Amino acid sequence: MTYRPRRMKFGVFLAPFHRIGENPTLALKRDLKLIEYLDELGFDEAWFGEHHSYGREIIADPGTFIAAAAQRTRRIKLGTGVSSLPYHHPFILADQMVFLDHLTEGRAMLGVGPGALTSDAYMMGIEPTEQRKRMSQALDAIMELLRHREPVTMETEWFTLREARLQLANYSDPHLPVFVAASFTPSGPMAAGKHGLGLLSVAGADNSAFERTWGWVEEAAAESGAKVDRANWRVVIPIHLAESKKQAIEDIREGFKRQAYVGDRRRSGGPTGSPFVSGASSAEEAAEGNAAIIGTPDDAIAAVERLLERSGGLGGILFLAHEWASTDATLRSYELWARYVAPRFQGQLDVIEANRDWIEEHQGAVFGPGQAAYVKAFADAGKEIPQQMLDALAAAKARAEAQQEGQ
Numbered sequence: 526m527t528y529r530p531r532r533m534k535f536g537v538f539l540a541p542f543h544r545i546g547e548n549p550t551l552a553l554k555r556d557l558k559l560i561e562y563l564d565e566l567g568f569d570e571a572w573f574g575e576h577h578s579y580g581r582e583i584i585a586d587p588g589t590f591i592a593a594a595a596q597r598t599r600r601i602k603l604g605t606g607v608s609s610l611p612y613h614h615p616f617i618l619a620d621q622m623v624f625l626d627h628l629t630e631g632r633a634m635l636g637v638g639p640g641a642l643t644s645d646a647y648m649m650g651i652e653p654t655e656q657r658k659r660m661s662q663a664l665d666a667i668m669e670l671l672r673h674r675e676p677v678t679m680e681t682e683w684f685t686l687r688e689a690r691l692q693l694a695n696y697s698d699p700h701l702p703v704f705v706a707a708s709f710t711p712s713g714p715m716a717a718g719k720h721g722l723g724l725l726s727v728a729g730a731d732n733s734a735f736e737r738t739w740g741w742v743e744e745a746a747a748e749s750g751a752k753v754d755r756a757n758w759r760v761v762i763p764i765h766l767a768e769s770k771k772q773a774i775e776d777i778r779e780g781f782k783r784q785a786y787v788g789d790r791r792r793s794g795g796p797t798g799s800p801f802v803s804g805a806s807s808a809e810e811a812a813e814g815n816a817a818i819i820g821t822p823d824d825a826i827a828a829v830e831r832l833l834e835r836s837g838g839l840g841g842i843l844f845l846a847h848e849w850a851s852t853d854a855t856l857r858s859y860e861l862w863a864r865y866v867a868p869r870f871q872g873q874l875d876v877i878e879a880n881r882d883w884i885e886e887h888q889g890a891v892f893g894p895g896q897a898a899y900v901k902a903f904a905d906a907g908k909e910i911p912q913q914m915l916d917a918l919a920a921a922k923a924r925a926e927a928q929q930e931g932q
Contacts, residue, residue: 528755528838533829533870535862536570537563538606538727538761538843540582544783549583555852556584557594562856564598566863570759572606572636572725572843578644588621595629604634607706607725611640611651611659615666616689623671626696633697636725637664638706638713657712659683664705668720671700704759709734711741718745723757729845730760730832731803731816739837756840760832763802763817763845766861767854770820774808776858777819780849781808808849822865829870889925896921 537559543552560571573590576582584590587605594603608618625633639656640646646653662681669677676688695701704723707713709732717724724742726735739758746753767773805811812819818828829842844862848855868874884891896918903910 527833529833530756530838530840530870532872533867534569534759534841535867536568536572536601536759536841536843537846537859538572538574538725539584539846540574540576540606541584541846542581543583543848545580553583556590556846557597559846559856559859560594560601560603561597563859564601566859567867568601568859568863569841570602570604570634570843572604572634574606575609575612576642576645577612578648579642582642588625591625591633592628595632600632602632602634602702603629604702604704605636607636607638607704607727609640609645609660610637610663610667611656611683612645612649613663614684615663616670616684616686618663619667619670620691620693622701623691623693623695626701627693631697631701634702634704635667636704636706637667638725638727641706641708641727657710661712661716664716664720668703668722671695671703702757704757707738714738714741715745718742718747718753719749719751721746721749721751721753723840724759725843726758726760729762729816730835731814736835736837739839754840755838758836758839759841759843760836760839761843761845762832763811763819763847764825764842764858764862765817765819765847765850765855766822766825766858766866768821768861770812770824773819773821773858774812776851776854777811777849778808780847781811783849822861825862825866826869829866888921892921893925 539556539559541552541556543549563571571594573584573587573594574582575584575587577585587608591603591605605622610618622633622635637660639660640651643653646656651659659681663684666677666679666684666686669679670689670691674690676690677686678688679686702723703720704725705713705717705720706725706727707717708726708728711734714724716722718741724738726738729735739755742753742758745751765773765777767776802811802814802816805814805816808819811817815831818825832842833839844859850858899914899918900910
């Protein structure tokens, strides 16, 4: 049976991806304005990446970005998406995140991963084969520090904790939310399951490992005795909506061509390959596959339903922030989601629709006395009822009688 949360969470995963050649300061300011806008629209979460090389994902410190965004927003939760654990001493990162937990009054979240951009690791002299091992060791230490007040002593080949304890108590109870990034391998899901944490599927849903992902979480949780909840599973997907599917494709057509990310510029004349929509060479192809949601709000609703069925149920969906479209069209896409898609999966429309349906099914009983009151009001005033009103009352009476006969 597919798990369906009472209220799905929706948000944005902001690496961010900006074109080389534009003003980076303006790009970052635009990112902050986007988070303000999402807060106004009622989105639940925003996650910010950590990258240190290649010049395309230019947030070096998601914690600093969270602090800036927190001052500009009211309710949206703000997470590191993700902090690359092999790059940080776990004591320092845990201390900084508890500090942010206080500064944001419980709106900070910690997302962790091994570091997906290996050029970062290369510049720091970290072997890529060591990154997942280091992430696991650091996560063990961070969760001990967050969950216990007793001193923590731990020694590995790359960090030492000597009777370490955090100087601030957690603001959030029992601690700020912690999520582990997952791509194609079992390591992220199993780390999440081991510690009873949330999961961020940053590689989307269009991969062979997706249907097995939560099974890996549950397997590791069973081994460690931890409790996990599908409500704490987020999936990151490129999304763009417009009033028509044709318009959505047209919005992103040119920007999609510029999505290339990694390649040899000297040989190909430009970068090739993409982290966004695998196998799609055009906006039209992307709109027809499962790796992105491109179309109308109705298309998005159907896509979310398919995703819930494929996954067995999950807690939320995050837009992979891109700039395929103009700023206006991009903001309009988020607005359409907030207006027409999110409430469908957050229990906001059922009561309204049920109320409307009940009234329409009982029009005679509900509106009949009101029609009699109109007639009496004219009679009490000694005035003749206008023919137009008589015709309207007669038509309403006929509809009510027909409806009653149909029941």
